[in-house]
Amino acid sequence: MMNRNIINEIEKLSKRPKLFEKGTGNIWTEPYISTQMLKAHLDYKSDRASRNIEKVKKTVTFLKETTNKGEGILDLGCGPGLYAEEFCRNGYKVTGIDFSSNSINYAKESANKQGLNIEYRCEDMFNINYNEKYDTVIQVFGEVNTFSDENRNKLFDKVKNALKPGGLFIFDVSTPVHRRKNGLNKNWYVSDCGFWRGEAHIVFEEGFEYSDNIWLDQFIVIDNEEIKVYRNWFHEYTLNTIKEIVLENGFSKVNVLNGLYSKEVEEDSEWLTVIAAK
Incomplete structure (x- = not known):
């Protein structure tokens, strides 16, 4: 069962961030995820x-x-x-x-x-x-x-x-036509091994819409050691x-x-x- 500190941290990270505020994780420099990105390329x-x-x-x-x-x-x-x-x-x-x-x-x-x-x-x-x-x-x-x-x-x-x-x-x-076609995600799932981690983890997916055709795709990833948030900003x-x-x-x-x-x-x-x- 998740303890209260983890729940509080998820709740904090789930709040609507400021425009182009960076997350705590980086898909390009973290060894495991960057390897997954290369495979996707x-x-x-x-x-x-x-x-x-x-x-x-x-x-x-x-x-x-x-x-x-x-x-x-x-x-x-x-x-x-x-x-x-x-x-x-x-x-x-x-x-x-x-x-x-x-x-x-x-x-x-x-x-x-x-x-x-x-x-x-x-x-x-x-x-x-x-x-x-x-x-x-x-x-x-x-x-x-x-x-x-x-x-x-x-x-x-x-x-x-x-x-x-x-x-x-x-x-x-x-x-903006491309974004409207693909929409905003709001989902969560548990995985033994996947894109974000090579071990058991939980992923919370969220989407936020801002003015001037700006959108955010956010992923909160929880594993046995830490909680990180990855943010992909898009200005259409x-x-x-x-x-x-x-x-x-x-x-x-x-x-x-x-x-x-x-x-x-x-x-x-x-x-x-x-x-x-x-």
């Missing part, structure tokens, strides 16, 4: 962590029409290198950066096995300091959605500094809001496309691809 038929391999290839094919072969590409949040490898095979010079040491170590090993010349760095993308080195910077699968306005704008400044004059920042964002964007934000952050022009490929944006678009020029 490498499930080539799934869209759980990375898009499935066919979508990855189609995305790279589309982006080849936007960029020129041989240009330097900086892949932010590169994970295990799925996009970086495809670009390298197509003649691009690629640098991949990711916060997860598990992902970067796998990416380096994979590139070496295949004879692909890709530079990988285990680094926080908010700490990069490049000066007009790259023709294109990419960030895929909605990572921009997970940042507060302050961090998003900080990253945009980092990207602008990294781009050569006329260079492109290409990223995708999900829209419409066509007009993402255009306005990109231009306010000093990019010279912006083009927004439907989904992952070149289509006209529709009212029910779940994803938008943004092409911003320095």
